[in-house]
Amino acid sequence: MSRHDDIQIVEEKLVKSNGEILVRRYSKGRLLGKGGFAKVYEAINIETKIMYALKMMEKASISKARQRQKFMAEVKIHKVLHHTNIVKFEGYFEDSDFVYIILEICPNQTLNDLMKRRKRITELETQCYLAQVLSSLRYLHSHRVIHRDIKLGNIFLSEKMEVKMGDFGLAAKLEFDGEKKRTICGTPNYIAPEILDGKNGHSYEVDIWSFGVLMYTLLIGKPPFETNDVKTTYRRIKMNAYSFPDHITLTPEAKDLIEKILVTDPVLRPTISDIEEHPFFLKNQFPKFLPTSTLAIPPSSTYMRQFEKTTGLSSGRGRDSSAKPRSMSNNKEDLKQSSRVEGRAMSGERNDGSGSRIKKQATISMYTPTVGGPKIWVKKWVDYSNKYGLAFVFSNGCAGMYFNDASKISCTNDGQLFQYLSKGPNPGEDILNEYTFDEYPQELMKKVKLLQHFKKHLKNDDIIHESISPLPYIKKWLVTSHAIIFRLSIKIVQVYFTDKSELMLCSDTKYVVYISKNGEITSTPLINALDSGNREMSKRLRYTKEIISTMIPNTGKLNSPR
Numbered sequence: 001m002s003r004h005d006d007i008q009i010v011e012e013k014l015v016k017s018n019g020e021i022l023v024r025r026y027s028k029g030r031l032l033g034k035g036g037f038a039k040v041y042e043a044i045n046i047e048t049k050i051m052y053a054l055k056m057m058e059k060a061s062i063s064k065a066r067q068r069q070k071f072m073a074e075v076k077i078h079k080v081l082h083h084t085n086i087v088k089f090e091g092y093f094e095d096s097d098f099v100y101i102i103l104e105i106c107p108n109q110t111l112n113d114l115m116k117r118r119k120r121i122t123e124l125e126t127q128c129y130l131a132q133v134l135s136s137l138r139y140l141h142s143h144r145v146i147h148r149d150i151k152l153g154n155i156f157l158s159e160k161m162e163v164k165m166g167d168f169g170l171a172a173k174l175e176f177d178g179e180k181k182r183t184i185c186g187t188p189n190y191i192a193p194e195i196l197d198g199k200n201g202h203s204y205e206v207d208i209w210s211f212g213v214l215m216y217t218l219l220i221g222k223p224p225f226e227t228n229d230v231k232t233t234y235r236r237i238k239m240n241a242y243s244f245p246d247h248i249t250l251t252p253e254a255k256d257l258i259e260k261i262l263v264t265d266p267v268l269r270p271t272i273s274d275i276e277e278h279p280f281f282l283k284n285q286f287p288k289f290l291p292t293s294t295l296a297i298p299p300s301s302t303y304m305r306q307f308e309k310t311t312g313l314s315s316g317r318g319r320d321s322s323a324k325p326r327s328m329s330n331n332k333e334d335l336k337q338s339s340r341v342e343g344r345a346m347s348g349e350r351n352d353g354s355g356s357r358i359k360k361q362a363t364i365s366m367y368t369p370t371v372g373g374p375k376i377w378v379k380k381w382v383d384y385s386n387k388y389g390l391a392f393v394f395s396n397g398c399a400g401m402y403f404n405d406a407s408k409i410s411c412t413n414d415g416q417l418f419q420y421l422s423k424g425p426n427p428g429e430d431i432l433n434e435y436t437f438d439e440y441p442q443e444l445m446k447k448v449k450l451l452q453h454f455k456k457h458l459k460n461d462d463i464i465h466e467s468i469s470p471l472p473y474i475k476k477w478l479v480t481s482h483a484i485i486f487r488l489s490i491k492i493v494q495v496y497f498t499d500k501s502e503l504m505l506c507s508d509t510k511y512v513v514y515i516s517k518n519g520e521i522t523s524t525p526l527i528n529a530l531d532s533g534n535r536e537m538s539k540r541l542r543y544t545k546e547i548i549s550t551m552i553p554n555t556g557k558l559n560s561p562r
């Protein structure tokens with residue numbers, strides 16, 4: 001008998017604000033399962049009669065400082081998470097021998113237990129489980145938490161068969177979005193290639209990778225890179241060597257989504273929104289929760305028939321009935337699609353890495369330099385701040401990015417060199433460095449790769465040669481419900497309105513250039529612009545002035561998108 005078995009009643013003592021001690025008593029029941037360090041039991045709160053899962057760890061087993069630190073990190077991350085698809089953390093306490101965690105109970109065990117009985121499951125069931133996993137991931141990433149151990153055994157099922165993500169033992173909380181983690185961790189079959197590679201650190205995309213492995217495993221019955229030995233598995237992951245067995249028929253949508261997720265370069269993996277909007281989730285309706293019979297046997301054909309109807313809606317996620325199925329091309333293709341600027345002011349709003357906002361991009365109209373007008377301006381841009389930042393190309397072919405950590409990068413059109421601007425040790429002091437693409441600091445590798453990626457996709461074929469040193473970049477940018485506003489390093493404020501009209505303010509020449517939505521260009525000295533008789537321009541100029549008054553001083557939330 002282990003020491004765990006000696007304990008029948010567990011007492012949690014809480015000190016109330018008036019100093020009184022409140023005691024909650026739990027009666028320990030049957031063993032639910034064992035983990036690396038823990039045993040998990042059913043436990044009933046003697047007073048409320050509510051059943052919980054009681055995770056008990058012997059202090060001796062987590063005696064090493066590092067283990068204990070890790071365990072405390074798990075508690076710290078988990079206890080502040082509140083989401084319907086995450087196992088609820090109800091309490092933590094200790095006595096002289098044990099530490100205890102009280103968790104929401106998940107009587108239907110984990111997807112690992114289910115897969116042992118079922119071997120593999122239908123696409124309908126996979127849609128239902130994975131939509132809930134995505135919802136938990138969206139929540140985690142929006143709270144800057146990377147789970148880092150998404151796998152069958154960590155996905156629990158509640159009594160009513162709701163998905164509950166659990167086990168935050170490997171989770172990491174990022175201090176800021178661009179932060180990279182370096183610890184090698186995860187479960188061999190599910191581990192992302194960038195973790196194994198270890199060169200550039202890793203971030204939220206590792207959960208997307210594991211999600212792809214999970215999807216494959218649910219539909220095929222075994223993980224895509226599985227072999228008998230870990231080293232070979234790792235080699236396969238690094239080489240992206242997996243295939244779909246001939247004897248299992250998958251729909252093209254399922255196969256396509258797996259293929260889009262399991263790509264080696266984390267930058268090219270779809271976002272959570274991309275996945276949710278993939279035809280795999282939109283092709284038919286699917287249930288919110290599955291019947292408990294499916295824990296042991298496949299859903300009946302009568303049950304399945306209810307959901308056969310092809311539709312753009314997914315009952316499982318309560319989509320808006322006007323939602324149309326939108327096919328997700330891979331990220332590259334997405335970036336090619338043009339879309340209007342729309343949306344709320346987002347300054348300081350986007351920090352979640354979860355891809356919840358639509359990617360936006362536009363090509364600025366065919367402006368040609370006018371008297372007093374800018375010689376260089378932003379020609380095309382794409383708002384990818386849900387993951388990395390804003391990418392753009394200038395009329396002279398220079399490309400650049402404003403990263404979510406407010407660092408900036410710009411490169412010449414010929415791709416020979418780039419400049420990187422980052423925060424200096426004193427507030428307001430930026431450091432500008434110039435490098436060639438052949439030789440630059442290793443820590444810039446990810447940013448350089450992103451720059452090259454976006455430069456290619458925002459290709460500017462129609463260059464007006466105009467060289468300038470240092471290279472131009474965007475100092476600040478802002479999206480409002482009416483416009484996207486760029487403050488350029490070359491003393492220009494450029495505004496692109498939702499109706500596709502544009503305004504450029506040049507501080508050097510004190511001129512305003514207005515391009516109406518029909519493409520008519522007006523160049524006016526700033527001093528006359530408000531009462532030039534062009535009401536459309538005056539209205540937009542007033543709006544722009546109001547916005548830039550909040551944008552230019554180096555204070556305040558509206559200053560930059562984060």
Ligand SMILES: Nc1ncnc2c1ncn2[C@@H]1O[C@H](COP(=O)(O)OP(=O)(O)OP(=O)(O)O)[C@@H](O)[C@H]1O
Pocket residue numbers: 032033034035036037038039040053087103104105106107109110153156166167169
């Ligand atoms: N909330 C819960 N409800 C029901 N059963 C649970 C719950 N939490 C854990 N279990 C059971 O206990 C087992 C071990 O739990 P858990 O995986 O959290 O422990 P661990 O020590 O963190 O494990 P690991 O070694 O995988 O990190 C699970 O596989 C499951 O069977």
